[in-house]
Structure formats: structure tokens, C-alpha cells
Amino acid sequence: MARTKRTRDAVPLRRSCGAMAVHMSLLEQFPAFRARQFQLEQETARRRTREVNLAKLKLATIKVIVHVVHRVPAENISLAQIKSQFKVLNRDYAATNPDRAGVPAPWKGLVTDSRVRFKLAKVTRTPTTKTSFTWDDGVKKTSTGGIPSEQPDKYLNLWVGALGGGLLGYAQFPGGPASTDGVVIHYRAFGTSGTAQAPFNKGRTATHEIGHYLNLRHIWGDTEDCSGSDNVADTPNCAGPNYGAPTFPTITCNNGPNGDMFMNYMDYVDDAAMFMFTAQQVLRMRATIDGPRANLVT
Numbered sequence: 660m661a662r663t664k665r666t667r668d669a670v671p672l673r674r675s676c677g678a679m680a681v682h683m684s685l686l687e688q689f690p691a692f693r694a695r696q697f698q699l700e701q702e703t704a705r706r707r708t709r710e711v712n713l714a715k716l717k718l719a720t721i722k723v724i725v726h727v728v729h730r731v732p733a734e735n736i737s738l739a740q741i742k743s744q745f746k747v748l749n750r751d752y753a754a755t756n757p758d759r760a761g762v763p764a765p766w767k768g769l770v771t772d773s774r775v776r777f778k779l780a781k782v783t784r785t786p787t788t789k790t791s792f793t794w795d796d797g798v799k800k801t802s803t804g805g806i807p808s809e810q811p812d813k814y815l816n817l818w819v820g821a822l823g824g825g826l827l828g829y830a831q832f833p834g835g836p837a838s839t840d841g842v843v844i845h846y847r848a849f850g851t852s853g854t855a856q857a858p859f860n861k862g863r864t865a866t867h868e869i870g871h872y873l874n875l876r877h878i879w880g881d882t883e884d885c886s887g888s889d890n891v892a893d894t895p896n897c898a899g900p901n902y903g904a905p906t907f908p909t910i911t912c913n914n915g916p917n918g919d920m921f922m923n924y925m926d927y928v929d930d931a932a933m934f935m936f937t938a939q940q941v942l943r944m945r946a947t948i949d950g951p952r953a954n955l956v957t
């Protein structure tokens with residue numbers, strides 16, 4: 660039987676995101692970031708206590724600059740592949756993705772249009788001698804083979820290149836240092852065509868990482884027990900990340916009968932197995948868009 664040959668730059672077998680590692684490192688380095696995160700958390704909590712009509716949210720369009728950083732021709736991904744990613748983002752953030760039909764009945768009512776949309780403003784293309792990058796932000800500096808961000812207060816800067824160490828992507832939470840602000844995605848986990856590789860070829864790595872960029876946490880709260888929280892009330896408490904394509908219900912942390920909301924974009928399942936944000940996650944993202952990321956929106 661033929662076995663799938665995995666080349667050196669193939670995508671990892673299971674999802675891994677560097678956002679929390681970056682986040683912890685930046686919080687240590689920048690006390691002001693910690694203070695801004697605290698303030699945003701308080702503002703988000705205040706909103707939770709108010710009646711917010713999520714159906715009447717203003718449309719918020721975020722302009723995006725895509726930085727393609729390439730060593731070999733395959734890494735210099737096509738404009739068509741970039742556009743395929745935007746199609747996914749605009750469906751996922753509008754909750755018009757066809758696979759939302761797979762949301763289990765008890766949670767169907769939670770699926771929410773964030774009223775956030777994405778517009779490709781510009782593509783830059785930068786040759787590099789680097790074989791791969793990691794979450795140390797090397798891709799964001801010329802001196803380390805990358806390209807600096809451009810007006811990160813006005814644009815979501817999104818780097819696409821080869822990532823090593825099993826990473827599919829990472830993002831910076833709101834309120835952090837401007838020069839590194841943005842999202843980084845593995846070129847084999849970007850868009851739905853070209854170099855995108857199963858099981859991460861449905862554009863969901865960017866959906867997940869932009870969730871972090873808009874202040875969403877992983878649904879298990881980033882502890883490998885039941886103590887962590889994503890500070891979102893309508894995602895059930897759960898133990899740790901789910902991988903692959905789990906079966907409903909998957910029960911942890913006494914969260915029966917429905918169990919983990921593993922089909923949430925902020926879990927670690929395969930692209931085809933994640934298809935929803937909840938109402939409270941949308942509220943959290945919108946607090947960010949009205950707060951530290953207000954300048955992004957025109």
C-alpha cells in the first residue's frame with residue numbers, strides 16, 4: 660500500500676499554534692502590554708453584563724497586507740491562493756460557511772455572524788535565504804530574512820512563509836508592540852488551493868489565528884486540566900486541545916451531555932472539523948475592534 664510521503668516542509672500531522680508562547684514571552688518583556696490586556700479584559704467583561712444586540716453590529720472591514728516570504732518557488736504562492744484564503748475568512752466570520760450545518764443541535768443557536776470582514780489591500784513578495792521561520796518573529800525583520808510590518812495600526816499584517824518546529828501559525832494579541840503586530844501562517848496551511856495541504860487546506864489556520872489577533876483564547880483555556888478558561892461563557896469548560904476530527908459528544912471536565920465544543924475555530928482540530936464562533940466569542944472580538952484595534956476599521 661502506498662504511504663503518503665511527507666516532505667521536510669510538509670505540514671505537521673496535527674495542529675499546533677504558537678500564539679500562547681508568543682503571548683507569554685511578550686507579557687514578560689512589555690509591562691505596558693500586560694496593562695493594556697488587563698484593561699481590554701475589563702472592558703470585555705463590562706460588555707458582557709450589558710445587552711448587546713449582536714444582530715445589529717456595524718459591519719467592520721479589516722484591510723489586510725499579505726507578506727509572502729519565499730526561498731523556493733513553491734513558497735511564492737499565487738494571488739489566486741491568497742484570494743482563496745479571503746473567501747474562507749469572509750465566510751467563516753460571517754457564519755455563512757456551508758459546513759456550519761455540522762454544528763450539533765444544542766449549539767446551533769450560538770453560531771454568530773461577527774460582522775467582521777476582510778479585504779486584501781496589498782501583497783508584498785520578499786525573497787529570503789531562510790529555510791524556515793518560527794515564532795520568534797524573524798519573519799518580521801529584514802535582518803533575519805523577513806520583511807517588517809507596514810502601518811500595523813491601520814492594516815492587519817499577515818506573513819505567509821515556511822514555518823518549522825511543527826507550527827502552523829501564530830498571532831499577536833491586541834495591545835502588544837506595534838512592530839511585531841499581526842499574524843503568521845505556514846504557506847502549506849494557507850488558503851484552499853496551490854500549496855495548501857490536507858488536513859489544513861481549508862483556510863482555517865488563518866481563521867483561528869485571526870481569532871487570537873482579535874483577543875480570542877483557545878477554548879480549553881491553555882491549561883492541560885480543567886482549571887483554565889477562555890473567558891467566554893458559552894464555550895463549555897474542557898480539559899485540553901482536541902485533534903483530528905473528534906466524534907460528538909467528547910466529554911471532559913464533567914461537561915456532559917454535550918461535552919467539548921471541539922468544532923469551534925479556537926480548538927486544535929483539523930480544518931474540516933472546525934466551523935463555528937459563538938455569540939460570546941463575537942462579543943469579545945468586537946470589544947477589541949471597538950478598543951485597541953479601532954484604527955483598523957474604516
Ligand SMILES: [Zn+2]
Nearest residue numbers: 676678871877
Ligand atoms: Zn491558537
